[in-house]
Amino acid sequence: MPDRKMFWRIMRRLLSANRGRLFVILLALGAGAAITSALLNLQVDAKRRLTAEFRAFGANVVIAPSDSGASAESAQFLNDSLFADLAKGMDSSTIPKAEFLYGIVDAARVPAAKDQKDGASTKVILAGFDYTGSRPEQVLPPALVAAAQKVASSDTRACEVGQRAAVTLELSSGDTVSLSNGSRQVSCLVEVLPSIGGAEDSQVFLNLRATQTLLDQPGRISLIQLSVPGTPQQIENHLASLRRLPDAEVRPIRQFTEGEAKIYNRISGILSATVGLVLVLTALCVMAAMTNVAMERRNDVGLMKAIGGATRRVLRLFLAEAAILGLTGGILGAAVGILLSMWLGKAVFGIAARPRLIVYPVAVALTIIVAIAGAFPLRRLASIRPAAVFRGEA
Amino acid sequence: MFIRLVADSFSRRPRHKLLTGAALALGMAVATAALSVSLDVGDRLAREFRSLGANLLVTPQADSLPLEIGGVDYRPVNAGAYLPESDLGKLKTIFWRNNVVGFAPAVEAPVDAWTKSSQTYSTPAIAAHTRLIGTWANHVVSIPDGSTYVTGIEKTNPWWQVDGRWFKDGAQECVVGKSFAARAGVKIGSALNVNTPQTNLTLLVTGILSGGGPEDDAIVAPITIAQEIAGKPGGYRRLYVSALTKPEDEFGRRDPNSLAPADYERWYCTPYISSIALQIKQVLPGANVRVIRRVADGEGAILTRVRSLLWLVTFASLLAAALAVGASSAASVIERRTEIGLMKALGAGSGTVGFLLAAEQLLLALVGGAAGYSLGILLARVVGQKIFGVAPEFSFLVLAVIIGLAAIVTMLGSAIPLRRASRFEPAPILRGE
Numbered sequence: 001m002p003d004r005k006m007f008w009r010i011m012r013r014l015l016s017a018n019r020g021r022l023f024v025i026l027l028a029l030g031a032g033a034a035i036t037s038a039l040l041n042l043q044v045d046a047k048r049r050l051t052a053e054f055r056a057f058g059a060n061v062v063i064a065p066s067d068s069g070a071s072a073e074s075a076q077f078l079n080d081s082l083f084a085d086l087a088k089g090m091d092s093s094t095i096p097k098a099e100f101l102y103g104i105v106d107a108a109r110v111p112a113a114k115d116q117k118d119g120a121s122t123k124v125i126l127a128g129f130d131y132t133g134s135r136p137e138q139v140l141p142p143a144l145v146a147a148a149q150k151v152a153s154s155d156t157r158a159c160e161v162g163q164r165a166a167v168t169l170e171l172s173s174g175d176t177v178s179l180s181n182g183s184r185q186v187s188c189l190v191e192v193l194p195s196i197g198g199a200e201d202s203q204v205f206l207n208l209r210a211t212q213t214l215l216d217q218p219g220r221i222s223l224i225q226l227s228v229p230g231t232p233q234q235i236e237n238h239l240a241s242l243r244r245l246p247d248a249e250v251r252p253i254r255q256f257t258e259g260e261a262k263i264y265n266r267i268s269g270i271l272s273a274t275v276g277l278v279l280v281l282t283a284l285c286v287m288a289a290m291t292n293v294a295m296e297r298r299n300d301v302g303l304m305k306a307i308g309g310a311t312r313r314v315l316r317l318f319l320a321e322a323a324i325l326g327l328t329g330g331i332l333g334a335a336v337g338i339l340l341s342m343w344l345g346k347a348v349f350g351i352a353a354r355p356r357l358i359v360y361p362v363a364v365a366l367t368i369i370v371a372i373a374g375a376f377p378l379r380r381l382a383s384i385r386p387a388a389v390f391r392g393e394a
Numbered sequence: 395m396f397i398r399l400v401a402d403s404f405s406r407r408p409r410h411k412l413l414t415g416a417a418l419a420l421g422m423a424v425a426t427a428a429l430s431v432s433l434d435v436g437d438r439l440a441r442e443f444r445s446l447g448a449n450l451l452v453t454p455q456a457d458s459l460p461l462e463i464g465g466v467d468y469r470p471v472n473a474g475a476y477l478p479e480s481d482l483g484k485l486k487t488i489f490w491r492n493n494v495v496g497f498a499p500a501v502e503a504p505v506d507a508w509t510k511s512s513q514t515y516s517t518p519a520i521a522a523h524t525r526l527i528g529t530w531a532n533h534v535v536s537i538p539d540g541s542t543y544v545t546g547i548e549k550t551n552p553w554w555q556v557d558g559r560w561f562k563d564g565a566q567e568c569v570v571g572k573s574f575a576a577r578a579g580v581k582i583g584s585a586l587n588v589n590t591p592q593t594n595l596t597l598l599v600t601g602i603l604s605g606g607g608p609e610d611d612a613i614v615a616p617i618t619i620a621q622e623i624a625g626k627p628g629g630y631r632r633l634y635v636s637a638l639t640k641p642e643d644e645f646g647r648r649d650p651n652s653l654a655p656a657d658y659e660r661w662y663c664t665p666y667i668s669s670i671a672l673q674i675k676q677v678l679p680g681a682n683v684r685v686i687r688r689v690a691d692g693e694g695a696i697l698t699r700v701r702s703l704l705w706l707v708t709f710a711s712l713l714a715a716a717l718a719v720g721a722s723s724a725a726s727v728i729e730r731r732t733e734i735g736l737m738k739a740l741g742a743g744s745g746t747v748g749f750l751l752a753a754e755q756l757l758l759a760l761v762g763g764a765a766g767y768s769l770g771i772l773l774a775r776v777v778g779q780k781i782f783g784v785a786p787e788f789s790f791l792v793l794a795v796i797i798g799l800a801a802i803v804t805m806l807g808s809a810i811p812l813r814r815a816s817r818f819e820p821a822p823i824l825r826g827e
Contacts, residue, residue, distance in 0.1 A: 028717075035714060039707065046703055053699060056692035057446070102463045125461055141687065168459045197451055197686035199462045222463070254553045254606030259446040266442055267700055269781040270435060274428050274707045277773075281424045281714040288417060348703045 007317065014300075014321050022325075025290070029329025029367055030336065032286040037337030037363035039275045042344050045353035047268050049345075051230055054264070055138040059098070059225035060256045061239065066249045077101075077220035078248060080212075083130075086224065095238075096133030097226045098140050099208065102126070103181065103215040107204060109169055110176040110187055124165050125203045126179060128211020128221075138227040141200055147191045148205075159188040160205040163195040168202075179204065184214050232261035283370045290322060290374025306386035319375055326371030330364035337363060400754055411758065418762030418800060419769060425715035426770025426796050431777055432708040434786035436701055440638050442782075443697065444495055448550045448634035449689045450671055452477070455682045457631070466525065466608050467502055476501075476629030479617065481678055483537045485635070488673040490665045493638040496549025499630030501528040501620040507574075507613060509584045509599075522578040525612045526568075526588060528620020531560035547614070550634045551605065558582040558601030561616055568615035569601040577611075588613065590623050633681075635674065639667040641694030667694075716799065720807030735823030748812050755804045763800030767793055 015022060063086075065076035083099045108121040129140070137145045144160055151158035159179070161171055171177055171190045178187040188206065195201055212218050228238045235257060242250045297318060304314045338355050345353025404411050453460075454475035461468040477499075485494055505526045530546035537543055547554065561567035568588075570580050580586060580599055588595045603614055621627050640646070645657075646666040653661055662669050667690045671683040730751075737747050775785040 031717065035710060039710060042703075042707075050696070050700075053696050054692070056688075056695050058688045058692070104461055104468070122459060123461060124459060125463055143687075165459060195684055195687070197684045197690075198688065199460070201684065202460045202462065251606055254604075255447050255551070257606075258553045259443070262445055263439070263442050263696070266439065266781055270431065270704065270777075271707065273777045273781065274431065274704065274711060277424045277428055278707065278711040278714050281421060281711060282717075284417070284420060285714060285717045344706060348699060348706060 007320075010317060011321060011324070014317075015324070025325055026329045026332065028286055028290075029326060029371060030333035032282045032370065033330040033333025033363050033367040034336040034340055035282050035333075036279055036366055037334045037359050038340040038344060039278055040359045040363065041337065041341040041356055042348075042353055043271055043275045044356050044359065045341070045345055046271060046348070047231075047264075049349045049351070049353075050264060050267060051234075053349075054256075054260045055096075055135070055227050055229055057256045057260070058141070059139045059227050060235065060253050060260070061226040061228050061242070062251045062253060063224040063226070063242065063245065063248050064222075064251065066247055077217060077222060078224065080219045080221055082245065082248065083132075083221065083224055086226075094133060095226055095228055096131070096135050096137075096139040097224060098129055098131040098136065099221045099224050101128040101208060101211050101215065101217060101220060102222045103128075103211070103217070105179045105181045105204075105214065107165075107169055107177055107179050109171055110178050112175065122168055124169070125199075126211060126214070127200075127203045127205050128208040128215070129205055130208035133227075139225050141193075141196045141198075143193050143196060144200065144205060147193055151189070151191050154189070157186065157188040157207070157210065158191055159207075160191045160193050162193055162201040162203045162205075164201040165204055166190070166192040177204070179206070179214060181214050181216070184216065186210060186214055232257070232264060279366075283366070286367070286370045287374035290325075290371055302386040302388075302390060306390070319372055322371045322375035323368055326368035327364065329371070330367030333367065334360045334363045396750065396753075399750055400757065403754055404757075415758055415762040415765070418759065418804065419766035421715035422763050422766025422796050422800050423769035423773055425712050425799065426767050426792060427773035427777060428708045428711040429795060430771065430774040430786045430789060430792045432704040433789060433792065434778065435704055436697070437638075438778075438782045438784070438786075439697060439700060440693075441495070443693045444636050444638065445552045446689050446693065447553070448497075448636045449639065449667060449686050449693070450635040450637060450674065451684045451686055452633035452635060452674065452678060452681050453684070454631065455680050457682070474631065475680075476626045476631055477633070477678065477681055479621075479628050479630050482633070483535050483543075484677040485674060486535070486537045486543055487539065488670070488677055489663065490637070490670050490673060493665050493670065495636050495638060496545045497633060497635040498530050498533075498545065498547040498550045499617060500632045500634070501617055501624055501626065501630050502526065503528070503590065503620050503623040505613070505623065506589045507578060507586055508589075509578060509580050509586050522574065524574050524578075525608075526620055526623060527609065527612050527614045528617040528623075529614060530617060531563065533563050533617075547634075550636045554603055554605040554609065556601040556603050558599075561600050561614075564616055564618055566595065566597050566619070567600045568597040568613050568619070569603045570599055571610040571612050571614070572602050572604045573610045574612060575599075575602050586613070588619075588623075592625070593623050595619065595623075635683075637667070637670050638665065639670060639690065639693070640665045641698045642666050642668070642690075712799065716803045716806075720803050724807045724811050731823055735820040739820040739824060751808060751812060752805060755808045756801055759800040759804040760797065763797045766800070767796045770796070 063078070063082070065078050080099070083097070086097060103126050104123055105126045106121045107124045107126075129144075131140060131145075133139070140148075147160045151160070159177065161169070161177065166172065169177065171192060173190060173192045175190045176187050177190050178185060180186075186206075188210075193200070193205075206214075208221070212220065226242075228235050230238070235252070239250060239252055301314055301318075304317075305311070338360070342352040342355065345351060454477050456475040458469065458474045460474075479499055482497065482499065485491070485497055488494070503526050504523065506523055507526075508522060531548060532544055533546045535543045535545060548560065556569055558569070561569055568586060570578075570586065574580070580602075582599055582601060584599045586597045586599050588597055597613075597615060597619070604610060617630065618627075621629060645661065646664065646668065648661070650658060650661055650668070650672065662672070667685050671685055675681060675683045734747055734751075737750075738744075771788070778784060778786045
């Protein structure tokens with residue numbers, strides 16, 4: 001088909017006629033596509049990353065015995081096996097979680113040297129704890145996790161003492177404290193925690209197994225805390241699946257689940273709005289550049305029409321040129337956009353944004369559409385009279 | 395002559411100038427909107443984070459060690475120290491008083507409660523054992539400077555939802571937690587009998603509270619009632635303070651005692667959570683002020699990230715606006731090559747031509763920038779209204795930045811084609827080559 005051959009030949013000439021201009025247009029289109037794809041990618045990634053950031057608030061779900069809280073005297077317990085079962089569940093296996101057993105014990109400082117006298121005995125809350133999951137600091141206070149990991153390496157039994165409890169008991173790190181419940185008694189090496197601001201400040205933390213023995217509650221725990229990640233919707237779904245557990249009440253910590261949902265919606269709203277604005281602007285910018293190109297083609301259009309080109313064919317030629325430019329610029333720009341968004345993700349969240357493949361076809365398609373739309377003023381050229389162009393009239 | 399030339403250029407091709415101006419205005423509108431939203435967003439978000447509740451906890455310094463499990467204190471009410479409620483107005487006299495958005499004191503006491511409606515013919519009323527939390531719902535605090543301030547648990551614990559209404563301050567009313575209500579058969583409007591060995595009260599139930607914590611199994615009543623039960627009139631045991639803070643940075647985490655006087659001043663006058671805690675401690679004698687680390691640190695981390703994210707996106711939008719405006723002004727210069735050629739042929743130097751065109755572009759930038767600014771403010775209002783329910787505040791900084799940006803960008807955009815045009819020989823241009 002000579003017609004098609006001619007078409008491509010003209011196209012080649014159009015594109016290669018002015019290298020400098022080709023470069024400028026590809027730059028404009030590529031920059032547009034790069035900004036588009038980087039922002040789209042960053043936006044998708046940022047929302048996901050934000051939900052992970054929210055885990056800094058700690059546990060957002062508590063599993064307690066179904067009739068807890070009635071009174072201290074009738075305190076109920078959960079079975080230890082429930083915790084292990086949770087860890088086995090398919091989607092629950094990676095969620096950070098901690099189990100606790102609480103009890104009231106008498107604590108006293110054990111004198112380091114014989115000539116010192118014993119510290120006064122005080123009633124404190126003993127919290128036995130254990131945790132699983134890769135990021136325990138998302139469910140336990142980070143200071144407690146750090147202290148627990150520090151003492152885990154030593155052979156001696158150690159316990160972490162909250163800051164207020166340490167002041168009352170006159171303890172400092174490295175002392176020995178004795179904890180007693182009736183006739184049962186353990187002593188452990190003290191690691192004092194920094195102030196956390198919650199009830200933890202007045203508690204003494206000990207390994208769960210040792211606590212169960214000390215409190216004579218083998219195989220029992222008071223409650224389980226979970227730090228469920230995800231969007232508000234995902235957390236809700238997870239709660240629904242947890243609610244099937246027998247003899248246990250699953251309570252979202254409303255303070256965090258609700259607050260998080262609210263803040264998440266605000267942040268993602270503002271992010272979407274700003275990204276939307278930037279995309280509109282980028283489109284405008286690319287369109288302006290394309291319009292420029294189109295207007296510069298007046299002479300070409302005049303010549304083509306003079307030697308008998310039908311307006312439709314001439315128009316098709318220029319729109320095809322715009323599409324090719326859009327495709328090339330879009331692909332180049334999207335590739336730059338991947339790198340850009342990874343770098344931006346690193347700058348903001350400390351972790352490179354994961355490239356989402358869906359973003360790139362979208363960015364390329366948008367660029368092509370914008371490029372063609374930008375070339376549309378050529379339609380006005382259809383009304384150009386070739387003679388006027390050749391006479392050099394505007 | 396100069397002014398005439400500029401005026402002539404505008405009046406001769408009004409439609410063309412309008413188009414360039416419109417592109418400029420549109421770009422600047424988007425830049426304005428993005429800039430004013432992100433200038434405002436830090437404060438807005440900080441306020442949003444207060445929906446997570448108190449970030450400071452005040453307890454008596456001389457208090458005995460709390461025996462607290464799951465938010466329930468198992469100490470007897472007469473053990474431990476109390477702080478005077480009358481001091482609380484001083485919280486609004488600290489340096490960062492406007493950052494204190496809410497506070498609520500609390501006194502707790504174990505009680506037995508029952509209601510007539512839970513009594514049937516077969517089962518006599520059984521007193522249910524629970525806790526009574528005395529606090530403020532909407533309390534009017536008088537501040538030492540003579541003004542008043544309304545605050546209470548509604549401000550510090552916004553996730554506490556009450557079906558019905560909150561109790562009135564000082565009235566014989568209460569709200570009950572939803573699980574206690576279910577357990578004891580209490581409904582809105584019931585008369586709840588609250589007994590302790592010393593006192594005997596009847597409270598009107600005005601609402602059912604759901605909070606998702608231990609308060610769901612408690613009675614919440616005006617603080618005066620709890621003080622009466624505990625035998626500590628005018629005292630409180632715990633105070634929750636919700637304050638707007640600046641995320642702690644490297645400087646904020648330093649020990650204030652180790653700072654040089656000038657640095658200490660700077661630390662004290664920055665709304666870090668720790669400096670607000672110190673200021674509260676200074677006005678409440680005998681109080682121990684602790685930072686609720688989970689809330690404060692989590693908030694700080696997220697705010698920092700979101701702020702940098704938004705600045706980044708704003709920067710991208712400014713860049714895109716600059717590109718758009720630059721491109722359109724470049725286009726308008728390129729189109730006037732013939733005119734430039736003519737001017738040069740008539741003896742104008744490159745400098746004169748450049749100056750003339752620059753003046754035109756600058757005029758366009760000012761007009762377009764101002765129009766874009768007003769359009770952008772409207773846009774920002776719509777966006778702000780939609781996302782936060784409040785329009786961002788007007789800022790002269792944005793206006794200055796936008797006009798400046800418009801001027802710089804149009805100049806830069808026209809500089810390159812102008813330079814190229816000045817290098818052309820007039821003759822070929824006039825011949826139309």
